[in-house]
Amino acid sequence: MTRDEYDVIVVGGGHAGNEAAAAAANMGSRVLLVTMNLQTIGQMSCNPAMGGVAKGQIVREIDALGGLSGVIADKTAIQFRMLNRSKGPAMWSPRVQSDRWRFAEEWRLALERIPTLDFFQDMVTGLWMEGDKLVGVITGMGISIRAKSVVLTNGTFLNGLIHIGEKNFGGGRAGERAAKGITEQLVSLGFDSGRMKTGTPPRVDGRSLDFSKFEEQEGDEAPGNFSYLNEHKITEQRSCWIAYTSPEVHETLRSGFDRSPMFNGAIQSKGPRYCPSIEDKIDRFADKDRHQLFVEPENWNSVEYYINGFSTSLPEEVQVEALRKVPGFENVRFFRPGYAIEYDYFPPTQLKHTLETKLVDGLYFAGQINGTTGYEEAASQGLMAGINAHRKVHGEGEVILDRSQAYIGVLIDDLITKGTEEPYRMFTSRAEFRLLLRQDNADLRLTRLGHAWGLASDARLQRVVEKEEGIAMLKKQLNDISIETSDINPLLESLNSAPAKQKNKVDSFISRPEIQLTHLLNLDVVKAVVDVDSLDPEVVEQVEIDYKYSGYIQKEQDNVDKMRRLENIRIPSNFAYKDITSLSMEARTKLSDIRPATVSQASRISGVSPADISVLLVHMGR
Template sequence: MINSYDIIVIGAGHAGVEAALAAARLGKKTAIFTIYLDSISMMSCNPAIGGPGKSHLISEVDILGGEIGKHTDKYNIQLKYLNSTKGVAARVTRAQADKYWYRVKMKEVLENTENLEVIQEVIDEILVKNGKIVGVKSSLGIEYKSKAVVLATGTFLKGRVVIGDIKYNSGRQGEQSSEKLSDSLIKNGIKIERFQTATPPRIDKRTIDFEKVTELKGEDNPVYFSIFTKKEHNLNIPTWLTYTTKETIKVTNELLKFSPIVTGMIDTKGPRHCPSIDRKVLNFPEKENHQVFLEQESVETNEIYVNGMTTSMPPFAQEKMLKTLPGLENVKIMRYGYGIEYDYIPPFQLYPNYENKIVKNLFLAGQINGTSGYEEAAAQGFMAGVNAVRKIENKEPIIIRRDEGYIGVLTDDLINKELLEPYRVLPSRAEYRLILRQDNSFIRMLEKSKEIGILKKEQIEHFEELKEAINVEINRLKNLKVYPGLENNLVLEGMGEKPIKKAITAAELLKRNRFSYNDLKYFVDIREYPKKVIEQVEIEIKYEDFIEREEKQIKRFKKLENVKIPKNFNYSNVNGLSNIAVDALNKTKPFSVGQASRISGVSPGDIAIILSHIK
């Protein structure tokens, strides 16, 4: 039996799934390996998808040819459109995915994808020859040959679950860890470090007193993640809100002596953006009313995810703390919360195409790169899968810059910034938030999508038609005059708007805060366009001045990006650079002065010296 593939993917979480689907859809013979077939696309923590920054990633992956957006739209219990009253850059979608159906149906997608084989095996070794990966070896001693490999191992590399004073080997609670693959990576010169994350207890829905909690509904007709989704009605199961109390804080303080964070059982760094209740009480002792969301995990279960009560304290402590929350006085725990420590590969060892710098044709995606979140994993997995294919086809990689998409922000930050905790995409990390909106992903990613080649020709043509219609209508409105006159001004006054004293364009009228495209019909002819076109016309015109300001910033950004640094540039020979900068630059080996300027430890003064030296 010859086990030979074009692409091998190790791990079938959100990163692995997107990598494998991308490779197979691009026509490559692909195999995806998982420790346990029934855990494909498992949502180990909260089955929530989307939110600030994360929604942008999903929409970008969607138009490039990924699966996560379409799949979440199909298999969720609730969708919400957040920040709709705020600026357009802040508007995002958030879903409570159906944990059971999402997993089951994603397994079905994989099994029915042409060119893709799904295999349950533990991979123990990478096989490397002359610095290039040639395959992998399983715990059963089977060797699988491959032209490229994508590692998407999540928290499974030497995973250690911690609950109170108990620690045991596990990739997730109840699942086998990968104990030997890390050693193989180290043996091949790859640096490895450790992170930790944690999850809250799950409780029985039937033991909640719903009269003491606040019901929160989603939307029947939400803004979906995927531009391909055609759904008239979305499932809308509520979540519920409660709060910690003075008693919660008192009890938690009394029990802190049992916290693995305090005892030292956990001494690795975890995500600050998702702190445990132990951390909240330690860091914010004066705050009493922390929000706690009760979120159902699936229509097929009574399990409720207690969002806001992450902890790895002993079981008796978890129960005691939970019972201080209004509505949970008689709660029954179905699964206890836990912490998990795991190996990851610091991402300064990556090229922007997600290929490892030490072992050729080895690509890395997801939590193995020190990230957190399903969305971050899916984006990395998709890009790693696409670029693994392009590498073996001897094509130039697909690189998304930070001025082009949130995928670019994610990639650029991982490679250039020092990770102090598991990385999470946030809008505050993106300099060009107004241009990188969720709503215009289908325009921003269109050229990259054409280059990748997963979407069908008719889909690409449809988006090109939408893009053209947007441009045509914006130009038309900028040249269409609205004249002052009794009739027009009476209409404006009736709308609560100021009258006009001289001729203005329809675009200028549309710039008024409360004016919509549909309101223009009282003054000029408007055209019937798809909702997406009208939305973009309104945004582009209303925010034109701010968009132009960001575009000028991007031009300045590109100037430094276009100043390339020679491949074998020796920073140690450059007089005047700080020792910190020399160390960081030699470690990262930036391709351009722009990239160098974003590396942790490199100052503006260092950049000026490098520019002078190159010139």
């Protein structure tokens, strides 16, 4: 610390805090990152991976806006896979297995390269308030640090309580203490708080495993990248492995249920529905004879493995006994057992869409403090909180991504509008415009925005411009080509596709599900017009998707236009909902609590019916 006052103080050095600090500092703010341990900045607390279904789309969006998660995932990748290739492009989702040590190291180094970003190691125990005005933070050593805005990204540390069987002890993560004081102060300021639960599986010694009994899961033959900059290509990959539980394993686990905090009442809070503990799985899905376990390497060279799918808070001796009954784990040695952790969160309906709190001006929440789960969800919130904190401090307007622009917009709108009572996880099904919000086009959707906000670099923008020009040129060339039946029918026959009866344009053939654009680019009639060898694979992919799904894409765009008409109808912040007796009582209560900014947001609030929206429009003179 060298400054009398910072523009932005970020509390917490996890995925949300890192993106918030980097964004605000790279945009020109003087930023201080305060964390309890500088050695755990960027720590992957749970599985050593980034991305997955819907989560991969979020990382691509962070990258397109100028965030760092995608770049660091590429730098530290030990395996790359594009999930759901057998489905439509809206479902394609990149996933990277990372080297846990190097991931944290690269985050630390990336942050240290930003000259306007300072660091301080201490626990923040409270906000520094002068009356109702936020002026900074107070640390455990009694140091008061001034700031114009504060971003809280406390993860699972707020009054964190770790459970292993009948034992429990304070902690925000294994081997690290819980954060005290902030929850109590926020509640005294009028905030509502709650408790959530998450868990993690055991880490084991790979030298004690018999990999011949597992199924090997290799990376893609032609691995891709998370970052659109494509600066770091993975040339070597490590395999993951798949194992399976059995009825015998399940019976062993059940023998410890009476000592499980999940079942004996020690844990009252809700855990993530879509990432349940192994004991929850065998209880809820008692008809299943087995469950998959993913044996994931933690690093390039370490023997430590993460047992994805075996998250548990059972007594450690039950964990060992049960896992040793899984083929391949007969002689397993633990580095540390799995555990559950309970922590405080603050229902996100108390936030604006900028992630600034409604009660305290200049205070932002991001990550698990808002009730989300997952590195990617946290990082995206941190990015948007950091951007908005910087812009507020410097007198610039707020920026918000809507549901038609990004999964990040869907995530934040869901949190603010609907709230959550269990850890929120992103899925493609949550996005009503998911065919528009693909992982392949995040740069086309968002990089111009990120550049205009002052975060995405000129190099990023130039790359997008070149990509757009390449797409336009290839489409123009293809649209001028008519393919004779004598040229196309041999190809169609080889692909078991019905022969063409007359010559036609490229788009009519590419609309067939069995035909790929690369097939057509190999035809002599196409090569005579298109310089195929110089084409960017990303350009080819975009053009193919545009041709194949043009009708569906246009339908979604029409629906976006309808939604935006309602988004343009703003509701005054002091609108007296409770005076409108023709609104349902539930609508009056929820609209008064959430204070939606637009009619479109009001329509998405659970319990607000279409009839309530009609009443609202009438009273607004529409």
